[in-house]
Amino acid sequence: MNKRLYSEVYAILEALREDFGADYVARIPADVLKFISDSRDTEYTPILDKNKGYHEQGLSDDAVAALAMLKLNYLCETDEEKAELLNLLDTNEQALNEKMKSTTSALELLRLIRRSK
């Protein structure tokens, strides 16, 4: 796995700590946090803009997916929130599949496949 991915996840977690408080991030088990911290590229520190959403920070899709995974597993506050996120991910999945079916451009298809994985 790309070390920069973990650097980005680490930066996101730091930002989450800032935005939502230390308790929020502390819901993630310590060994997972340690794994992320140990696995990251310490030379690479992504800079996040406070005035932009996470999806606008130019992070890799892998990092955002990892964030989704962490949120789903540890950070959702209620079952409803978790269901909402799952629903979103499923909807994204379906939309992507539809797009892949309908696209005729090989290049675009490759892009979509890459996005889906």
Place this chain on the structure above:
Amino acid sequence: MRENEASELCSDGVVICVQTIEFDNEKYILAREINFKNAAYFEFRSLDLRDPKSFFATEKNGEYSPVSSGLEKKLQKYADPLERKDGGIIIREAEESGESASDPELDERLSGELNSRKAEFIKAFTERYEQVFGKYFPEKYGETVLDNETREFVPKTHKRDQARNLDHTISEIIFDSSRPENCNGQYRTGNRKIAMCDEKLCRPEQNYISETLFHEIFHADTATYTTMDGKNWQANRVGVFTASKDGEKFVGTALNEGLTEYFASKLYGVKPNTYEANVALAKAMIGAFGEETMLKACYDGGEKLEQGFNKIFGEDKYAEFMHRADACYEFCNPSRTYIMSQPRDSLGSLLTTMINERVDDIIKEAPQNYNEQLDSLREASDKISKFVEADNFQQKRVGVAAYETRDRIAKLQKMLVPAKKNDSKLSSGRLADLFNSEHRHGANEFKLTILDDVMRQNWASNFYNYHFAFKNAEYLANESDLNGVMRGAQQRIDLVIEKGCTQDDVKQLGELRKVWEEALKNSLVNDASLLPSKAKSNIKTLIAKAKMFMAQKFAKPKDAQIENEVQATNPVQSGESLGVAANADPQRGVISMKDIEQIRDTFKEIIESERLTAKKEWEAAYAALEPDDPRRVWDISGDNFALNVRNNNGTPLEDILRDPPTSRNDALGKAMQLDEFVMEKEINRMVDKRLNGFAYTTLNGYNGDHRLLDSDMGKRLQRMDLASEKAILEKQQALLETKIDIAEWCERTYGKDAVIDKHIGELEQKYDDNKKALSAIGQRQKQLSTQSLEPRAQSYAQNTAFQNISASRVNELFQSVNRQMQQGINPVQRGRAL
């Protein structure tokens, strides 16, 4: 030589001054450190920080030396890279910054004009100062300050000798920042108000002796140094009105401007017309601590204020006060439009709360000098009350609280202070006077509450709880005959106090009270049909025995006045004889330690005896149950059966629910009891806790102002409040579920019944209503949680961060991470996988 100097405050109170020097047609820029830590005033100079690469060396003791590492760090943001030469002197040519050459003629003319104006202003300012505040400075101060001219520390003088200092201060401000042609150039000082002053001072037609200048001069006169954020000068006094080492310090900043505006306006002879919220806050402080204290705090720093505060409120309480005041003031962010009374009301309320808390501590700790401490608190409370009265507080509850607090202390003192010196006993009739005295909530309730203070030494944590304590007392008094009897017995203790006893006796009586309370709890448990009828009657017997015992022990001859008062103050006991009058004990005037121990032991014996009886009866009833009877699950082990019934899992609720009803009526009764007793108590406790937070009450006081509610602090408080409300509703739901279960079980066991059906219907309706309310709270919580977040966090909270992420991608990542974390426990796998 032309000089251009800028300064910046370092954390240790050192001001870094930067100078541009023109010498032999070459420009040099140097930096030097000046320690203004103990200076009484500071320099305002013409400034230019637009040339940031102008820091090279420091000057100490007249010699230049290379910049220290600390200073270098400070300067790096301006000068990068720093250049040095051998010897450390200077030194680098300044970049062209478009400076215009000065006009000697203009300088001279202005200098002449300004000098005369300066003299006129100083005269006006100092005369007014002497008139208004001179009374506060009768003597010279013994502290030393840095003399601006000689750079030596000299004895610090105060307003009696202020003109000299003021002359320097003002001359710096006026001379160095008053060049109209360059007002927009490098000579313009950062502070907008100073710049305004300059313009006024430089134009003959302007009245330069203005409120604004008074305000700024007061800053200059009181501040120890200036701070600069790269743009603005600000007279400040770090550490004076700020307490917490970290976090924001709203009040410190607010008071700096608020006090300055207040005092400067007073000097000028007008009402403050700016910094309204700050002034309101300053007025609250002045109201509480006095004008002289606050004025001197402006000069001397907050240390003396802190010492005085801590002396009254206890160690480190000043820091706590400032911290809590910050929370109040956050509502009243000066950058917003707000109601001016709010900071003042908040602070008044906070001070009152803290006084009450201190009284609580004194009651708990019972220090030797309690009366002295109560005196100080009463004095502070008096000031607040007068301030409230004089200033027409908007929030009436603040005024009520202030007066109640003052009364509370006064009455406590009246009760606790011996009548004569060396007289350790409370004088006879003193309590009767106290109980007779008029009180906002009536003498009877006040009596119960004040007794709580002394007997239980457990006054509610703040004055809001006072009302709940009162409510609970009232509830208990009306709850049942049994409790009434207990209360009646308590009256006997009251009489003992009334007749006179030592403070040690009062403490001992507190322990006796615990025994009473234990009996009271048991009476509630038994009254709740948890024990077989015989056990219940036994408890009644216990109470009766107790009543008789106490009556005999504390019997007294008829004292029409006191007896009538006691009867009158006990609605439950009225008309019921405690057998106190006729068979009077001639020794009744003093209760001894031996008596108290005997009473306590006797009570323990009676209670233990009754518990054992109850346990035996219960065991027999248990043995008679059918094997499949649900009541078989009850735990009847343990010797202290009666206590186990109540205390096994800590709360009355769980104990009651552990015992299924024995009949239909019992089930209904139990359900009702849950409603009336457990639910009320439990939920009241939660409501009480909810109201307990000062922040909430502050919010509650201002919830009519949407601007405050919309502030970040307001949202935080709303979230806290919603969480409390949600917890209460969830608790209610759990209780309702249990009650429905009980009622349904009752129906299944004993057959259908219209009354039960109706009851279940009502419960279910309430359950549904609560469910809707919970749903609304959830939505509001979500709304609040996302509203106040930064855009970055909002995207995360609203899941927009994941708008391009598919489920399969997350799954794949999940598997990948799992593979990487093969060793040891895999926390991701342990978590809830997609």
